[in-house]
Amino acid sequence: MTWRLFEKVRKLFPPLRSSRHRGLLLLAATLFSLPTSFAFAQGPSAVPDIFNTVSTPADAIRRLSFFVLVITGLIFVVVFSLLVYAVIRFRHHSTGDDREPPQVYGSNQMELAWTVVPVLIVLVLFFATARVIQSVQDAIPPANTLNVTAIGHQFWWEFRYPALGIVTANELHVPVSDRAHPTPTFVKLLSADTDHSFWVPQLAGKTDLIPNRINSIWIDPHATGMYLGQCAQYCGTQHAKMLLRVYVDSPEQFGAWVAAQKQSAHAPDSVAAGRQIFETTACINCHAVSGTVANGRFGPDLTHLMSRDTIASGAASNTHENLKLWIHDPEAIKPGSFMPAMNLSAHDLEAVTAYLESLK
Amino acid sequence: MSTAVISHEPIDSQWSLPYKGHVGMLCLIVAESAIFTIFVVAYLFYIGKSLSGPTPRQVLELPIFASICLLSSSLTIHVAVAALRKANFGAFRLWWFLTLVLGSIFLVSTAREWRHLIYDKGLTITTNLFGTTYYSLVGLHAFHVTVGLIGLLTILLLTLFRRVQQEHAKNVDTFAMYWHFVDVVWIVVFTVVYIIGR
């Protein structure tokens, strides 16, 4: 019976008329064969490529996605070849006779066949998918998990380490995780205002931060370095510059970072003037510096501002000029953000900047 | 000069399709049911989730009398349409008028209930989630009752001016479908708000 079916199918494909037609078919097949270059280097990269993964959730997604791509690629090749064949083989040639071709209304066997095969494909895809959903979403945090709380704001990230008593912003530090003895980081996702989304492609799929809702995401990066991401749910004017960095530190680096972050601010006397201005203007309405009177929570915590590589949630690098510009004219860096222009005199601006630069 | 070549057979007297008025009204009812479903889902979802303020149990009283009036009006409108089909215009006018009265009683009762809730119990649409979902769902229904009453009144006036004839029974029946729909929705709203929600 299989042979008869095979014969039936073979007869559906009348031979191509000429070598020109065959050549066309070969060319089409070559042009549209799938590109097969995938990134094989797995480590931190300036390009946040979803296939260059270093953490279990992202790895699992990558493997599933390759499986899906292979299946969809095969489907594409088959159907596309049939389409190209049909277009070439059954083209009307004006020299031919004008009779209408055989009027075929349908075929129950064919329709059954091309229903059953997709059903089987869907079943296979579904089970592969369900397994990964469960393994990523229902993972149980081990005892040595680092817990971080991320709070999304318009347009910056607040990170709190409850067990360590640390509050920082925009640049998340996590310890590297050994494959044999994993030390993952579980991030609880909250929002102070609208919807946001935490997306660092090399580490995990994205998960949204939704007000009045607690979501969570976990990562266990096994290569140190800096990983780029950004907010992936439109949250207002400066959604585009709500950038995100995750620094995966070696155990020593991480320990040192934690120790530094735990300390209160120590401002030397040389910046006392700037500190005075900072603490007596509107700065402290929004910003906090631990160990001082400043404990505003609307904007990022500045206690260890100089330990960060960027300001304004990644919109500018953390340099003297950019700091001054950010305080003086934030619209130049991030138009529509909620940092107000502070309208300080040139002298006061220098003093405040100097104070901020002492917050290491 | 253009020509059309068509096939011309004697019209098959068996060829009859549904009455477009009924089909159109059914389509409208489907769409309206979908709107009500969403408001009901919102109501059910927010049961027990208010952060403050009066709860349903504290402030809601069962509107039994109003419900009986509204549901009876389905009966009276049915009788009215049947009378019109038999060209019994006197009966039609009477039962149609009764339908209008019963529907109005329902609406007035809802208004009084709201007045009581707002002024005596302090529940408004802004008070809490219960207030939001209660006023919107019951209000959406009351809005549909109002539209229905306007339709009932219009047809009553047309009847009084002798414009409604026996052959209009189909059209009046189409309108009656809307009124029945409003009643069925009330059964759902009553169950959700006054029984499940309390």
Next chain:
Amino acid sequence: MSSETIALAGVHEPSRPVGVLLHSWVTTVDHKRLGILYILYAILFLVIGGIEATVMRIQLIVPHNHFVSPQVFNQMFTMHGTTMIFFVAMPILFGFGNFLIPLMIGARDMAFPRLNAFSFWLTAFGGILLYFSFVGGYGLYGVGAAPDVGWFAYAPLTAKTFSLGHSTDFWTFSLLVSGFGSIGAAVNFVATILCLRCPGMTLSKMPLLAWLNLVMGGLVLLVISPLTAAQVMLALDRFLGAHFFDTQAGGSAVLWMHFFWIFGHPEVYVLVIPGFAFASEIIPVFSRKPIFGYPIMVGATVAIGFVSMSVWAHHMFTVGMSSYGNTFFALTTMVIAIPTGIKIFNWLGTMWGGRLIFKTPMLFCIGFLFQFLIAGLTGIMLSAAPFNWQLSASYFVVAHFHYVIVGAILFTIFAAFYYWFPKMSGRLYNEKLGKLHFWLFVIGFHLTFDFMHIPGLLGMPRRIYTYEPGRGWEIWNLIVTIGVVFQAVAILIFVGNLLYSMFKGVPAGNDPWDAWTLEWSTSSPPPEYNFAMIPVVNSRRPLWDIKHPEDPDWQYE
């Protein structure tokens, strides 16, 4: 079976003053004129929406560009999406349906002509209200008050706290108004198809276009209402202080998403099913064979209609639903690929063994088949929820849905234009220009939307007015923007071709394509009463039966 030739006197209308002519068009209840009004309205907004897209693409051609401010950019993507869905795609499909359905089922007009006119004008007014937002109302930073919350307007960004002024209200009310117009049109479609078919045309002898518009009409009735409900709730929140989506009072942002996507997902089937209808009428005629597997095509479409109401949360895989929720919606989304994919095989089966004629409508249909295949496959990728966790809200998704809406739906709409233009206007379009439009548009489309998948895979989110250099996104954004030029030129050629041919084209006659459905039996353009006598049919291809009396369809169906 007897047949007669009835001569219709050529109707020469004396030229009327412009005012009278305009008045007749504004007050018309004729389905053909309303259909054309819908289509012209949609073309106008297609050009406007295209300009909005072009502005965005110019802004994104290089990183850190300063072509427009972030405020303007955010208005652009909101207006572009809202315009294209509600004031281009839906009106144009209602327009074609309005023009064609009565003609194809042998009726004189739609079931409710005045409701038909009312629905059109509601839709039209909705669009005007939306665009009034650019000039009216309180605006931020002096750029007017056009909505900037995205076309799906997620809560709580749309709350009064986060969306100052009235921009969101313009979005809400314009769509509420045009939503009522859509419901009115759908009521008309369903009632007409069920109640006004000519004698002999049972449901199983109806053209596929009628069946598919029936399913589309039913879907519209079911799914526009959830959007209406959600928008009423949003308006209550914004104006009366209700708390439906007020997260500070215990409200749920996710509830908005559920309500919106219960509308939003079936909406894309509302858009694509009439596109399928066009392909199902055009491909058979240019393959010189009947559609392969008519009953399955009907069954698959009805199945799509039902299943489409169960897949909506695949737009919400990243909001933190439980693994059970995500698994369920992944399953339903994969399942809906089955009836959809089957249809591609049926169209292929129609072409197989036929005699393919590559006129412009057929070229666009072949493009549709190729692109719909790819769009469906990227859809399958997105249905695998974990893969979706990477791809959602990125340019991969933007590329996927434009592949469906432009590559599939718009291509079938172009095919429909070229196929039925002779019927609507009485003249043939210029075939060479039509082919030029096709090839230019195909090149532009693929430059833009093929390469748009790549930045998504490299981590570029959507709805960003600029992006950081050095992430590997620059080259792809450049290529994507270049493709826009080809598409814009192609559209200009298309519009020019239609305008020119309307006045100077060769007269088309009743049946320039040697087709088989009833609209080709009457004159081009049809008289106001459509048919001199209501036809009686015996098969799905009444004109085939007449042209081939020795081998009529009803012997085989």
